[in-house]
Amino acid sequence: MSDEKLMSKKKPSYKVGEKFFEYLSEYNRTTHIPISYDDLLRFSGSVAVLDKNDEDTLWVRVYYNEFEREEIDRELKQVYSIFHSDGNEDIISFLNIDAIDYCTFGNSKPFRVKVRNILNDNFTYFYIKKADASRIYGLELEHMLSPYNLNFLVFNDTLIEEHIAGIPGDVFIQDYLPACTETEKSQIAKEFVKFNERCMIRLLGDMRSYNYVVVPVHDFDHVVYRIRAIDFDQQCYESKFKVYRPQFFKENSTLVMMVQDKLLANSIEQYKKEERSVIAKRMKGADKRIKKLLKCMVKDKISPFENVKILRAELYEYTLDMKFKRCRTMGQLLRTALEFVKRNYEDVNMKRLLQG
Structure with a gap:
């Protein structure tokens, strides 16, 4: 059976309900963040991201006008701080937002943010996506039923997700x-x-x-x-x-x-x-x-x-x-x-x- 017949053409996004949000709050999966998924959609241009063989990765690197970029960079550093160090802003001065990539392939259309520590050049990624209830159920089930713990946070209709290396x-x-x-x-x-x-x-x-x-x-x-x-x-x-x-x-x-x-x-x-x-x-x-x-x-x-x-x-x-x-x-x-x-x-x- 082909994948086209096996899978639906497109899955809709489902809103996080009140009871589910209460559950997420109880287990420290919610927070307040200074930027939303929709804010990142205001990019003014983009270029294709190619792999080492010059093949299209289906990601595009997005750009913002000068004034918006400064604000977005600052807010993304704050998100990183909330995500990885409970909001400790002492680390923000050592961070640089190297790239913001956007993927139009698939359902979630995520933004991938590359954050680099300027003191040692170590870098990591995190993702910003639309909060979809079925996806968040999947994250929670993976956290509890697989060998792997997952870190993610929800704020209103925005989902912050850690990068899974591999x-x-x-x-x-x-x-x-x-x-x-x-x-x-x-x-x-x-x-x-x-x-x-x-x-x-x-x-x-x-x-x-x-x-x-x-x-x-x-x-x-x-x-x-x-x-x-x-x-x-x-x-x-x-x-x-x-x-x-x-x-x-x-x-x-x-x-x-x-x-x-x-x-x-x-x-x-x-x-x-x-x-x-x-x-x-x-x-x-x-x-x-x-x-x-x-x-x-x-x-x-x-x-x-x-x-x-x-x-x-x-x-x-x-x-x-x-x-x-x-x-x-x-x-x-x-x-x-x-x-x-x-x-x-x-x-x-x-x-x-x-x-x-």
């Missing part, structure tokens, strides 16, 4: 994977199986190769590769179950074939079980917070009901759990999916105890 999946597959050893390829195959399972369980869609990064971690005498999602726009939106399983995107076909080549069927099943077990443990560890998040999500509309009807039918077909048939929102579908995983984990542990 090699873009499409770049890694083309430029780095061929040079990996056979052992490293086996480890990457294992990681892709777990990543695929994690996305499926928490209904994170559209993990095509350019929507995740591969992170090489040097560990003693070898390199371990991790896969991290970087795009959360398609959290609980699409109708087709395949969208939530990275294995079905043609951009990931190289990794899928590598899984088939490097891993035995029983190993693949074991890695899936391991990931389900880890997610169930994370759910138990953050039980109160996840319940509060799902309570907001169950009542929120973050996808058309037509999508919910199609997805609930496919989830029932996959799990044979009747509870999916009673779901009327994407939040209910996700809650049911997580309860299904948690229940199976507890059943397995109970059998182990009885046998022991």
